Amino acid sequence: MNYTLHQLQVFLKVTQTESITKAAEELHLTQPAVSIQLKNFQEQFDIPLTEVVGRKLYITDFGKEIALAAEKIVEQVNAINFKTASFKGQLTGRLKISVVSTGKYVMPYFLADFLKANPGIELKLDVTNKAMVINSLDENEIDFALVSILPEAMQVEAIPLMENKLYLVANKDFDLIQKVYGKEIFEKITLIFREHGSGTRLTMERYLRKNNIPVSKKLELTSNEAVKQAVIAGLGCSVMPLIGLRNEIKDGDLKIIPVNDLPIVTTWNLIYLKNKRFSPVAEAFLEYLHLEKENIIKQYFNWFEGVH
Template structure:
């Protein structure tokens, strides 16, 4: 840390109140004074005054407002990370004390990749049976947003498939298989074929995930390894849109098997028996190295490592 950043941190610790830290984190996360005021049950002028006071304490502008949008400055990003670390530490103290008292309270913040929405709520449901009084935050997003949340320390734990390169070191803990397979409309000529060569599949049009998607990367890697290219007809962001496009007979697609498990038997989509598939992949629990996990986050991490695969066997 530079001398300037060290000075900034000391000012924050000495002069900023816990309420100011809470208010600034809410404004930064929601990118809005109005939404922060609603979340914290404060008036908008009160929220603005708290953030202005913090800016004066730091001696630097923490945000820029263009129209109705709030954009953090570089100093604002640094202060936001510090605020979240302080809030995490306080929450951890509270949960540890509750644990000593025999209480099972606290807040668990979980961010998951879109495909994980098929099982993450189920796993959380069973976990909450053990801790019925906890508060939950579940954010479902694409991979780029999830990586940004990791870098901003916005959640306790993150669930995703393939983990891309990051500017920060990450703990990556595989906890369950995440096989990838080719799907087609039930009326497709290859629907009942067996052991279909990859070269034959390469003749078909594909609906692909957006650039940067882990599924797209593994699919392109497999085709390239066999000297083949993919005939991309359409690029869509999200499994639901892709499945609807396959139902519309626009082409084939590669998806996580868990995106099909709740479809049931007899639906319009079928799994194709293709050489090289299913592609081996895993669900991972991810968090920044060095992050001090809350008591509740450690319990959920242990829960997923032990039982996470159980909630993938649905449908």
């Protein structure tokens, strides 16, 4: 056996993506370069690591076992690199955070200055729906999760960051003939929902149930951006977090429909497992948030607080 660290890293990325093309993109390599490294790595084993059926790449059971070993080796190499940097007086390590899809408009502002001050930190930020975020937290795969609805079946600690306001929004052609609408407006519009597992959808459904509001026509889309574009195109209206609509409202592509009892107000919380043993990086980030979160809100989210 004479495989290199680079071959291990390439093979691991191929197993994670199940695609030479995607692996090449994530590693910033060409597809031929990835194929050559994979071929050279395979030549050191008598048992196939991968197989191609049709045009799809599959990882064999043996390949999956080798990938697990490769992951441990790569993690140990990263740990050596982090320890080397720490002896030079730098805060180093990996910070792993998962955020719900709308949280991508929030979390970067709470990370930017912290990462600039600590260039030795490697960030892994995953953006997905609420169900996947909670699963990653439950499996202890991440340090923190950003959610607007706290999980009911898990023991977590929470750091409130800022308010999350959800309004009923329509496109620029919606005729606002009333200053304030009653709940009956929901019976007259096509309502666009996020997919099941989304925190935004759960919040909207709770509001509709609480107020006994029937929905006559609805669409379902699988991302916040898709919902936004559908509303702009005039396919319907939706209850959406204001945090992701700043430019569209400013440019006049979207407008808020004033409705009694709206906005729905929740709170963005950074959560972590109770009794979680933090790395020095995660501990430092917690301390940074406690010291700086109010300044961050004032600097970047004043516009948000002023919308009614």
